[in-house]
Amino acid sequence: MALLEVDDLTVNYYTEEGVVTAVEDLSFRIDRGEKFGVVGESGAGKSVTALSLLRLVERSGRIESGEIRFKGEDLLSMSESAVRDVRGNEIAMIFQDAQTALNPVYTVGEQIAETIRHHLDYGDAAARERTVRLLDDVGIPEPEARYDDYPHEFSGGMQQRAVIAMALSCDPDLLIADEPTTALDVTIEAKILDRLDRLAAEYDTAIQLITHDLGVIAEVCDRVLVMYAGRAVERASVEELYYDPKHPYTVGLMSAIPRIGDRQDRLQTIPGTMPDLVEVPSGCSFHPRCPFAEEACTRTRPQLVDPATGERAGPDERSAACLAYTGDLDGELDYEVEVRGRDAGAATAESEPPEPDGGGVDRGADPDADSEGKADE
Numbered sequence: 286m287a288l289l290e291v292d293d294l295t296v297n298y299y300t301e302e303g304v305v306t307a308v309e310d311l312s313f314r315i316d317r318g319e320k321f322g323v324v325g326e327s328g329a330g331k332s333v334t335a336l337s338l339l340r341l342v343e344r345s346g347r348i349e350s351g352e353i354r355f356k357g358e359d360l361l362s363m364s365e366s367a368v369r370d371v372r373g374n375e376i377a378m379i380f381q382d383a384q385t386a387l388n389p390v391y392t393v394g395e396q397i398a399e400t401i402r403h404h405l406d407y408g409d410a411a412a413r414e415r416t417v418r419l420l421d422d423v424g425i426p427e428p429e430a431r432y433d434d435y436p437h438e439f440s441g442g443m444q445q446r447a448v449i450a451m452a453l454s455c456d457p458d459l460l461i462a463d464e465p466t467t468a469l470d471v472t473i474e475a476k477i478l479d480r481l482d483r484l485a486a487e488y489d490t491a492i493q494l495i496t497h498d499l500g501v502i503a504e505v506c507d508r509v510l511v512m513y514a515g516r517a518v519e520r521a522s523v524e525e526l527y528y529d530p531k532h533p534y535t536v537g538l539m540s541a542i543p544r545i546g547d548r549q550d551r552l553q554t555i556p557g558t559m560p561d562l563v564e565v566p567s568g569c570s571f572h573p574r575c576p577f578a579e580e581a582c583t584r585t586r587p588q589l590v591d592p593a594t595g596e597r598a599g600p601d602e603r604s605a606a607c608l609a610y611t612g613d614l615d616g617e618l619d620y621e622v623e624v625r626g627r628d629a630g631a632a633t634a635e636s637e638p639p640e641p642d643g644g645g646v647d648r649g650a651d652p653d654a655d656s657e658g659k660a661d662e
C-alpha cells in the first residue's frame with residue numbers, strides 16, 4: 286500500500302464567474318520515502334491538490350468527489366480533530382513564503398520547540414534540544430545562539446531553512462513543499478533543495494514537491510506528475526520524463542530549462558496561457574496551444590494511457606493524456622529531445638546517463654558549501 290493514494294479527486298470553486306474546476310479526476314500515489322514532483326504552470330491546480338490533502342480547501346471550494354487515503358485511512362471522512370492530528374504531525378507543509386509561516390513576535394527556536402512540545406509531548410529541555418539539533422541539521426550556523434533570534438534577524442534563506450526545520454520537527458511521513466524556494470536566489474535555492482533532499486532521506490520522509498520548474502524537479506524527485514488546467518497530463522519517473530517526454534505540454538515545459546531542448550522543432554516557449562478554468566477548451570484542454578493539435582483534439586478529451594499500448598494506465602503507471610497514443614491523430618508528435626550535459630556540448634538522450642540528482646542542471650549546487658550557513662547572508 287502506498288503512503289498516499291489519491292483517486293479521481295475533483296475540486297470545484299464556486300465563484301461569481303461560475304464554477305471553477307480547479308482539479309479534475311486526479312489520481313496519483315506517493316510511496317513511503319519517495320520524492321514526488323508536481324509540476325505545471327500557474328493555475329494548473331497544484332496548490333489546490335496540496336490543500337485538499339490537508340483538507341484545507343477554502344470555503345468557496347469543495348472537494349466534489351474522489352478519495353484520499355493516507356496510510357490506508359480515508360482522509361475525507363475523518364473527523365476534523367483527527368485531521369488536525371494528521372496535519373503537522375504526519376503530513377507537514379512548507380509554503381513558498383517563509384515569512385508567513387514564522388511568527389514575528391516569537392523567537393525562531395521557541396516556535397519550533399512549541400510545535401515539538403505540542404505534537405510530540407516533549408518537556409521544555411527535550412524540545413529545546415531537539416530544536417537545536419534540527420536547526421543544525423538544516424544548516425543554521427551556531428544553532429544554540431540563533432535559537433533566541435527573532436525571524437527578522439534571519440536572512441531569507443535562513444528563514445526558509447527554519448521553516449523546513451519546523452516542518453520536520455515532528456518527523457512527518459509526508460512533507461508537502463509548495464514552491465519552497467521560489468522566493469530565493471538560485472544558489473541558495475540549490476543548497477536548500479539539496480538539504481531538503483538529504484534530510485528527507487535521513488528522516489525517511491516522503492516529499493511532495495510542487496513547482497513550475499522542471500529543473501527543481503530534476504534535482505530532487507524520483508517521479509513526476511505534470512498537471513495542466515486541473516488535470517494530470519503525464520506521469521513518469523524523472524528519467525522517463527527528461528529523456529522521453531510523451532506529452533507536448535511536457536516538451537514545452539522542458540524548453541524552459543537550460544539543459545533540455547530539441548533541435549529544429551524546439552518549442553521555444555509554449556505560446557498562449559493556461560485557459561480560464563470557468564470555460565476550459567473542449568476536447569483536450571491543451572489543444573489551443575499545442576503545435577500538433579488536429580481537429581480530433583478539439584472534440585475528444587484524451588484519457589491517461591500507457592503511451593506504449595494506448596491502454597488505460599493505473600494511478601502509479603507511466604502515462605500521458607494525448608490522442609497520439611490512442612490512434613486518434615493523423616499525424617505524429619514530431620519533436621526531438623536533446624539533453625545537454627553540465628559542460629555545455631549537446632549530447633543526445635542515448636549518449637548520456639540520467640542525472641536526476643541534479644548533476645546535469647548546474648544551478649551552482651555544492652552540497653556542503655553552506656555547512657556554516659554564511660552563504661545566505
Ligand SMILES: Nc1ncnc2c1ncn2[C@@H]1O[C@H](COP(=O)(O)OP(=O)(O)OP(=O)(O)O)[C@@H](O)[C@H]1O
Binds near residue numbers: 298332562
Ligand atoms: N480560492 C479560490 N477561489 C476561486 N478559484 C480558485 C481559488 N483557489 C484556486 N482557484 C482556482 O483554481 C485554479 C488552480 O489554482 P492553484 O493555486 O492550485 O494553481 P497552481 O497550479 O498551484 O498555481 P500557482 O503555481 O500559481 O500556485 C486557479 O487558476 C483558480 O482558477
